Amino acid sequence: MELFKPLSPVIPVFFLIALGFTFARWKRISLASVTEIMVYLGTPSLVFTSLSSKPLYAGELATLFSGILAIYGGVGLLIAVYFVVFRFHSRGFALPALFMNAGNMGIPLALFAFGHAGMQRATLLFVMCTFLQYSVGIFILQDRGNWKEVFRLPLIYATIVGLGVNLFQLRIPELLFQPLAMLGQAIIPLMLVSLGYRLYNVASLQWGHALGGALVRIVGGFGAANLAVILIGAEGVNRQVLLLYGCLPSAVVNFVLTEKYRQDPELAASIVVLSTLISVVTIPIVFWLIL
DSSP states (O other): OGGGGGGTTHHHHHHHHHHHHHHHHHOOOOOHHHHHHIIIIIHHHHHHHHHHHSOOOHHHHHHHHHHHHHHHHHHHHHHHHHHHHHTOOOHHHHHHHHOBOTTTTHHHHHHHHHHHHHHHHHHHHHHHHHHHIIIIIHHHHHSSOOHHHHTTOHHHHHHHHHHHHHHTTOOOOHHHHHHHHHHHHHHHHHHHHHHHHHHHTOOOOOOTHHHHHHHIIIIIHHHHHHHHHHHHTOOHHHHHHHHHHHTOOBOHHHHHHHHHTTSOHHHHHHHHHHHHHHHHHHHHHHHHHHO
């Protein structure tokens, strides 16, 4: 039974992704309204309730923040080396190779593998990654940041309030907390089904540098995460979640942003799809190593 333990967090996640992919073959819908609900209602509720429910300490916050920065720094260095070695440069390569799927896959996987403590830390990493993606990520795409875009996202304010409630040990009335918790939990399967639906809509698939980007994201990210947890001395669930986040595939939002700023979106989409397919094999291996 221990042999199959690494598969137990993975099967529900990829089953729901496959369900969304299959649904897209059968039924064509607009995800715009679903996305609005997730961004403005579900995700802030998930962030607030997970961050405010169980104690977090300043040392843990520092560990997670320094860890994710170290992972990004390590992967960023690998991307620069890749560009030099292959005499190739593309912003549509850099963004998806750098930014992992911190929300749709990171949060559910951490929940199924490490329980509520894992989801709490994954949620915090998701906020950190989102903040960096909409600031540093947009800078990568157009040589200037878009800080106003970051502060239009309600999850930033949900994070501030949730951490405030946690650190000051404030008590939220159950009548308020329970409906928010239900809404937040409901968004987790919706994230996965939406991810599968979006993957189906990728029009064409490139190889070559797309495969290189996928490997930099997954293999390079896991290597960077291993180095990061050693350097910062991360232990326990903090170490496990950081290692998981290092090996996550590329986020679909990378394709959306490259398309918006016209920076090789076909390559970005291919990196997203290939890294997601590769992660079907690599994530169970990572769980086998860290569980």
